Amino acid sequence: MVIAPSYADIFYNNCVKNGILPIRLGEQEVDELIRKGQQEVFRLDINLEEQTVTGQDGSRYAFSIDPYWKEMLLKGWDEIALTIQYDSYIAAYEQKQQQA
Numbered sequence: 425m426v427i428a429p430s431y432a433d434i435f436y437n438n439c440v441k442n443g444i445l446p447i448r449l450g451e452q453e454v455d456e457l458i459r460k461g462q463q464e465v466f467r468l469d470i471n472l473e474e475q476t477v478t479g480q481d482g483s484r485y486a487f488s489i490d491p492y493w494k495e496m497l498l499k500g501w502d503e504i505a506l507t508i509q510y511d512s513y514i515a516a517y518e519q520k521q522q523q524a
Contacts, residue, residue, distance in 0.1 A: 425470055429454050440493045447487045
């Protein structure tokens with residue numbers, strides 16, 4: 425997991441494709457987390473299903489993520505694993521092509 429106010433598109437996509445959750449929060453929220461982390465060890469709980477970051481002090485931040493990437497991360501899938509989900513459809517298509 426990485427928290428920042430913004431990401432380059434390529435970096436963001438590479439993160440999720442490699443199972444890393446890139447969280448976008450506002451600049452003020454990121455600055456606040458950095459300040460808290462500099463003062464003490466500050467634990468964060470990330471809930472991808474609810475799309476929240478919760479600090480040990482009860483502070484709570486919401487983030488958004490594309491539903492496609494969210495499902496991929498929650499299920500631990502990469503693009504190959506997603507393709508395998510359609511294996512029966514692919515096999516049926518290939519068999520149909522061989523018969524034509």
